[in-house]
Amino acid sequence: MTSLDWAIFVVYFVVILSFALYQSRNNEGVEGYFLGNRRMPWWAIGLSVMATQASAITFIGTTGQAFDDGMEFVQFYLALPFAMVVLCIVFVPIFYRARVFTAYEYLEQRFDGKTRALTGFLFLVSRGMGAGIILYAPAIVLSVILGWDERITILIMALVTVAYTMVGGITAVIWTDVVQMLMVFGGIAVTLLALFANLPEGVGVGDAVYIGGIQEMWRSVDLSWDPTNTYTLWSDLFGGFFLFLAYFGTDQSQVQRYLTATSLKDSRLSLILTAFLKVPMQVLILSIGVLLFVFYHFEEPPLVFSPAEVAAVEESSRAEDFRALEVEQARVHSQRRAATLELLEDRDRGADVAGSRSVIEEYDNQLREIRADAKILVSEVRGTASNDVNYVFPTYIINFIPTGLLGLLIAVIFAAAMSSLDSEITALSSATVMDFYRRWFRPDATDDHYLRVSRLATGF
Incomplete structure (x- = not known):
């Protein structure tokens, strides 16, 4: 500050x-x-x-x-x-x-x-x-x-x-x-x-709402x-x-x-x-969370958001496993970011976006699985459930x-x-x-x- x-x-x-x-x-x-x-x-x-x-x-x-x-x-x-x-x-x-x-x-x-x-x-x-x-x-x-x-x-x-x-x-x-x-x-x-x-630049409010809707986050x-x-x-x-x-x-x-x-x-x-x-x-507060989900389509998020949990893993014998998950997340996130920008361009042109949506859904699911694996790893290291x-x-x-x-x-x-x-x-x-x-x-x-x-x- x-x-x-x-x-x-x-x-x-x-x-x-x-x-x-x-x-x-x-x-x-x-x-x-x-x-x-x-x-x-x-x-x-x-x-x-x-x-x-x-x-x-x-x-x-x-x-x-x-x-x-x-x-x-x-x-x-x-x-x-x-x-x-x-x-x-x-x-x-x-x-x-x-x-x-x-x-x-x-x-x-x-x-x-x-x-x-x-x-x-x-x-x-x-x-x-x-x-x-x-x-x-x-x-x-x-x-x-x-x-x-x-x-x-x-x-x-x-x-x-x-x-x-x-x-x-x-x-x-x-x-x-x-x-x-x-x-x-x-x-x-x-x-x-x-x-x-x-x-x-070029990603507006309507685009953010649309991206959140791909995984039905607005439901x-x-x-x-x-x-x-x-x-x-x-x-x-x-x-x-x-x-x-x-x-x-x-x-x-x-x-x-x-x-x-x-x-x-x-x-x-x-x-x-x-x-x-x-x-x-409450709708507005929850909307912030969904928009954070959208925002991290363009900015790479931490694999685990809690600094204390990250520090505990990095100081343990499972540090290499955690770093491997970080590398995998970075790779998939880069692919999802490119696919998301491509989808928005296709949408602006009025082109068919069904295929692009399916690709992004697949990347979203992969990132969820990587994050879930990371939280399991944290739980094994700390002996308590990960909650970040x-x-x-x-x-x-x-x-x-x-x-x-x-x-x-x-x-x-x-x-x-x-x-x-x-x-x-x-x-x-x-x-x-x-x-x-x-x-x-x-x-x-x-x-x-x-x-x-x-x-x-x-x-x-």
């Missing part, structure tokens, strides 16, 4: 912290800290809900998944609008009218204190472990990009996120999520434009009933529907968001906004994104990680204080006391 990239990166953190502190200046008491005094605008809540779910793993891992498998994963999100409609009709009115701080507080009203305590405890355990994954997974990839020790990356993300969350509470979290979500949208747009700009819907297929429309609609109901309807990190709205109508609007923005966003999908997108931005934009995209990855982490922190602290500390230990303390304890719980 250049000085300009670092400057953009630092400015991002300064802006996030300043904006969070400014927006939270009017919070009053523990209700202001955990629920923003129930005065947040619906569109900000909706973007915050999206930011909570769209972690750095989504931005990094989903592109890598589409690079290997195409667009079919988008079927999973098609159930989201249906689940949101049910939530708006059934769940949201119950929580909003109960005037609760947490989803589990309602369970005491409906059942008893033991039920509330049990569900709150299960949430704390599961989300506490999940918060660690939210930090650790992107830190591994970011450490490779930045050349840092992963512990430093984790520390920076954690300290900045805890700082603005501890001071500003849910108001700071929602408004920083808005900024971070807008940055994610901007990062998607920048990446798509960069991918098209980096294609060879988004599988109507089959084959249970061996990972993603089909029917399994994803059914499974996704109930998963989204559970996540958005019972998880405190989501329920807390729409409890901050000024009215029941605004709570519902925030979820509807999420439902109808999330699917297009999280490195496909970072490898591209390091090598092909110009100065300035690289700093922006690194900031976007940090933003995606932090927007999920801050939501987990506020949800964990609200459940700790309201479902346990206030309910079982200090039920008669002052509002100022609960506010101090809430900040301490957030920092802890």
Whole structure:
């Protein structure tokens, strides 16, 4: 990264912290800290809900998944609008009218204190472990990009996120999520434009779409009933529907968001906004992965994208086997590149391209087999399965994104990680204080006391 990239990166953190502190200046008491005094605008809540779910793993891992498998994963999100409609009709009115701080507080009203305590405890355990994954997974990839020790990356993300969350509470979290979500949208747009700009001269958007279609990478819907297929429309609609109901309807990190709205109508609007923005966003993120697949028809890709896996193999007794696969990949890739350019020329002239398509399909299949053999080799050397999908997108931005934009995209990855982490922190602290500390230990303390304890719980 250049000085300009670092400057953009630092400015991002300064802006996030300043904006969070400014927006939270009017919070009053523990209700202001955990629920923003129930005065947040619906569109900000909706973007915050999206930011909570769209972690750095989504931005990094989903592109890598589409690079290997195409667009079919988008079927999973098609159930989201249906689940949101049910939530708006059934769940949201119950929580909003109960005037609760947490989803589990309602369970005491409906059942008893033991039920509330049990569900709150299960949430704390599961989300506490999940918060660690939210930090650790992107830190591994970011450490490779930045050349840092992963512990430093984790520390920076954690300290900045805890700082603005501890001071500003849910108001700071929602408004920083808005900024971070807008940055994610901007990062998607920048990446798509960069991918098209980096294609060879004479290869346009239509050509890129056409090349991706040769291997049906753009196919988004599988109507089959084959249970061996990972993603089909029917399994994803059914499974996704109930998963989204559970996540958005019972998880405190989501329920807390729409409890901050000024009215029941605004709570519902925030979820509807999420439902109808999330699917297009996911389509665009997956499209980046497919376009990377197209891009590497013209630029030779690494045989394995994970630097750690490559280093492990090169230091082993199987290094010669790995180098032989690299040589074979380079040979087949060169042939595929020439065949792809020839196909596009024939297509522009209106000539028959059926034969050229078959040739490219054969080269694609050969390269898939070579890559599969390389991953088997890595697995044998390391003793664990090779999984380099999280490195496909970072490898591209390091090598092909110009100065300035690289700093922006690194900031976007940090933003995606932090927007999920801050939501987990506020949800964990609200459940700790309201479902346990206030309910079982200090039920008669002052509002100022609960506010101090809430900040301490957030920092802890």
